Amino acid sequence: MQEILAILPSSVRSVLTALPSTVLEVLEEIRLRQNQPLEIRYGQQTSYVTPSGQITSHARQGWVFTAEQVVKLLNKVSQHSLYALEEELKRGYITVVGGHRIGIAGKVVLERGEVKGIREVTSFNVRIAREKKGVAQKVMRYLFEKGNLQNTLVISPPMCGKTTLLRDIARSISYGSEWSSSRKVGIVDERSELAGCLLGVPQRDVGPRTDVLDACPKAIGMMMLIRSMSPDVLIVDEVGRPEDGEAVWEAIHAGVSVICSAHGAEVHEVAQRPMLGKLIKHATFTRYIVLSRSNGVGTIQAIYDQNLNPLKKEKVVWSS
Amino acid sequence: MVKLIGAVLILFSASMVGWQISRFYSQRPAHIRALLVALQMLETEIVYGLTPLHRAFVKVGQRVNQEVGKIFLLAAEMLGSEQAQSAEEALQKAVRRQWSQTAMRKQEKDVMASLGQVLGSTDREDQQKHLRLAVTHLRGLEEEARAEQGKYEKMYKSLGFLGGLLVVILMF
Numbered sequence: 001m002q003e004i005l006a007i008l009p010s011s012v013r014s015v016l017t018a019l020p021s022t023v024l025e026v027l028e029e030i031r032l033r034q035n036q037p038l039e040i041r042y043g044q045q046t047s048y049v050t051p052s053g054q055i056t057s058h059a060r061q062g063w064v065f066t067a068e069q070v071v072k073l074l075n076k077v078s079q080h081s082l083y084a085l086e087e088e089l090k091r092g093y094i095t096v097v098g099g100h101r102i103g104i105a106g107k108v109v110l111e112r113g114e115v116k117g118i119r120e121v122t123s124f125n126v127r128i129a130r131e132k133k134g135v136a137q138k139v140m141r142y143l144f145e146k147g148n149l150q151n152t153l154v155i156s157p158p159m160c161g162k163t164t165l166l167r168d169i170a171r172s173i174s175y176g177s178e179w180s181s182s183r184k185v186g187i188v189d190e191r192s193e194l195a196g197c198l199l200g201v202p203q204r205d206v207g208p209r210t211d212v213l214d215a216c217p218k219a220i221g222m223m224m225l226i227r228s229m230s231p232d233v234l235i236v237d238e239v240g241r242p243e244d245g246e247a248v249w250e251a252i253h254a255g256v257s258v259i260c261s262a263h264g265a266e267v268h269e270v271a272q273r274p275m276l277g278k279l280i281k282h283a284t285f286t287r288y289i290v291l292s293r294s295n296g297v298g299t300i301q302a303i304y305d306q307n308l309n310p311l312k313k314e315k316v317v318w319s320s
Numbered sequence: 321m322v323k324l325i326g327a328v329l330i331l332f333s334a335s336m337v338g339w340q341i342s343r344f345y346s347q348r349p350a351h352i353r354a355l356l357v358a359l360q361m362l363e364t365e366i367v368y369g370l371t372p373l374h375r376a377f378v379k380v381g382q383r384v385n386q387e388v389g390k391i392f393l394l395a396a397e398m399l400g401s402e403q404a405q406s407a408e409e410a411l412q413k414a415v416r417r418q419w420s421q422t423a424m425r426k427q428e429k430d431v432m433a434s435l436g437q438v439l440g441s442t443d444r445e446d447q448q449k450h451l452r453l454a455v456t457h458l459r460g461l462e463e464e465a466r467a468e469q470g471k472y473e474k475m476y477k478s479l480g481f482l483g484g485l486l487v488v489i490l491m492f
Contacts, residue, residue: 071406072405075405075406075407078372078440079372079373079374079399080372080373080374080399080406080407080410080440080441081366081370081371081372081373081376081407081440082440082441082442082443083366083367083370083440083442083443083444083446083447084366084370084371084372086370086443086444117443
């Protein structure tokens, strides 16, 4: 939380620090839009914040984020160096110290039909990343079969704790657990979310035997890591593009286990997607972990094996 | 005897004044050169290294001539400690504080001021353009300063000594 407050302009900071601590503790998003009241999302609720740090549902009472604040925030987030954020402005979000992510929107500049960046940024969505250690404990035993790490696909809708789970799996494998001795882990962290690297150094605990390739495109990064760092297991977040699929395929056939994640709510839904569908059909993955929010963030909805037979008895929702 | 000591003192101080003025002429091109090198390093850091501005300032500041480097170190410090709200403000303040320690003139200061307005606030290509423009500008000023150095450096040195000598002669 301190990290997030440090990058906000002092005026926003003072409004937020005046919030009740019960709200601050569960704060998930801070939304800042030019000339609009400050909005926060905490727990499962959203509300505006008055200048004195009170929660309100009336937009008119909310503390208004002015154009001047926009410039200040952008200056602070970019460390006065917009040129260093070109890639980030193209993708639409910026990762800051601690692995928190700030989504941005504004006027898009095109160059030959492709997005070159966002100029005149007017909306910010500060997403607070929370590290939860130990969430992988519930799934670790399903990831091994006769001591062999299984290739796993974590399927989850947005905001269900997919990245948190992947990170904890990486950490557990790297440190070693009661199901296996420690192994070399390679993380390709395209969005700097898994390890939350700052200047190449992971800000999150991803384990002592983990090598992170920060901000690298997944497909290229996986191949690079296999060649250079000889990992036992590769961990990547949000695979989806055709080249990612090829890289996963190649990594698995190069004798490296792969644990990755994809957006989706169910296995059969993900199987509709061209690249992932092919991988699922060929039984490339031998474990599927499906997450949901039904019992709060990070509910493990189901775990399946390569033939899509459920492995986990409790909390299994299977529809075909 | 007292007169003799007085004469020596006058001669000495007059020479020192001349020497000081001539030093100003000899240092100006050197300082402009240092600033030029600094801006070129800054260009590398920004365009190829994508180094955030305050770290780029520190890197550059440590590697060039002390008087000029201090400007960048000061600016970096102000950005880091939130004494300045923007890169422009930081650079402006640093220049204001440190400028008198250098032998540079208002023309060079203007170049820095206009560079400060865009530094860090645009994309890479644009940063490169502005930095190159500032460098070209400074090159012109450096040549001018060198020509002045050739013309005035020696002159002021001798002028100081000879002026002192004149007073001494008049005294006796």
